[in-house]
Amino acid sequence: MTDVDDLRIGVIGIGQRAPVALHAHRPGEGARVVGCADPAPDGQSYAGELFGADVAVHPDHQGLLDMGLDAVMVLTPDDQHTEPVLAALRAGVAVFVEKPLAISVEDCDLILETARRTGTRLYVGHNLRHLPALREMRRLIDEGVIGTVKAVWCRHFVGHGGDYYFKDWHADRRRTLGLLLQKGAHDLDVIHWLAGAPSRTVVAMGDLAVYGDPRRRRTGEATPGARMPDWFDATRWPPAELDELNPVVDVEDISMMMATLSNGVLASYQQCHFTPDYWRNYTVIGDAGRMENFGDAVGEGDAEIRVWNHHRSGYRADADLTVPVTEQAGSHGGADEALVAEFLRFAAEGGATDTSPVAAREAVAAGVAATRSLRTGSPPVRVPELDPDLVAYFAAGQSST
Structure with a gap:
């Protein structure tokens, strides 16, 4: 394939997440990044570092869209997704x-x-659907090894949360609503995916328990051009000693929610940003067994899925079935590369995808409802349902199941 055949890709937002677009920059092999858009001079400079001196750089997305692109990747902060999309x-x-x-x-x-009305292809970057450990769990569920799923529990130990989420815009609820949505959208989508249905009623509680001290905040904005690797320091311990936090910190650093899904499955999600370890633990319970991941094979070595489904017992570490998961090279255990590859194929050809715009909306809706519950005394909150016609539209053109 020559460069003439490459998909012409634009990137909007050249910040912390921008390197994921490098998976779409394969000149002569199917796709290349030809233009970027970012209003900040440091973002514009970073575009050249990532994609080469020949990449066109614009201060806004409109100039980029005038380039005659085949696809764009919107990698802006969360509150700036809607307009360019x-x-x-x-x-x-x-x-x-x-x-x-x-x-x-x-x-x-x-x-x-808007995607339905215009007929334009829409893809949401829920990369955990491509994480090998979770794909193994979904495969085992589909094979019926634990019977019919009745409950899904997720504990997310965000060991680097202070550096990752409390030193920049993530700590400001005006930019994210809250981390139960921003960080939790990944896991809520996975919970729905493993259980086979979205949340319909949620209840939640949480607190700003460790990072709330205003004396530990910066008095001004971060150094221009600084990104998380510039301030990350894994040796700082305990979390209560972290300083140079964002000037605004008004999101919770620990939160918990429970949900009833539309198919009757019960789910729970716990997220803590001051644990010493950083990984996700999913437990899926069916009417004929239970499975759990030990490790997630993301940057910390191999993992395994253990299944107990043969008989009753007391505690036993020796599962009836153990499925090893080998750590893959690349960011997020290789999930980012697989995610972008699926998007490029979808942009060029259409067809079914493992991610889902409808599921992405349902993850947001559950996170929004849970945040409302958390901040209003923990009442049950109903998750608004999506227009059935929209559900049907995306299912017909994009569903992989």
Whole structure:
């Protein structure tokens, strides 16, 4: 394939997540990044570092969309997803948007409706659906090794949370709504995926338990051009000693939610940003067994899925079935590369995808409802349902099941 045949890709937002677009920059092999958009001088400079001196750089997404692109990747901060996504969809340019789809249900629904009305391809970057450990769990569920799923539990130990989420815009609820949505959108999508249905009623509680001391915050904005690797320091311990936090810190650093899904499955999700370890633990319980992952094969070595499904017992570490999961090279255990490869194929050809715009909306809707519950005394909150016509539209053109 020559460069003439390459998909022409644009990237909107050249910040911490921008390197994921390197998987779409394969000149002569199917796709190449030809232009970027970022209003900040440091972002514009970073575009050249990532994609080469020949990449066109624009201060806004409109100039980028005027380049005659085949697809764009929207990698802006969460509160800045909606406008460029809508503009690209209206221009008929296939869209990859980083998760979460948006930070409000209303914006999610507007994006989905615009994609349907324009007929433009929409893809949301829920990379955990490509994580080998979780794909193994989904395979085992589909094979019926634990019977019919009745409960899904997820504990997310965010050991680097102070550096990752409390030293920049993530700590400001105006930019994210909260980490139960921003960080939790990944896991809520996986919970729904493993259980086979979205949340319909949720209840939650949480607190800003460790990173709330205003004396540990910066008095001004971060150094221009600084990104998380510039301030990350894994040797700082305990978390209560972290300083140089964002000037605004008003999101929770520990949160817990429970949900009833539309098919009756019960789910729980716990997220803590001051644990010493960093990994996700999923437990899936069926009417004929239980499975659990030990490790997630993301940057810390291999993992395994253990299944207990033969007989009753007391505690036993020796599972009835153990499935090894080998750590893969690349970011997020190789999931980012697989995610972008699926998007490029989808942008070029259409067809079914393992990610789902409808599921991405449902993850946001569950996170929004849970955050409302958390901040209003923990009442049960109903998750608004999506227009059935939109569900049917994306299922017909994009469902992989």
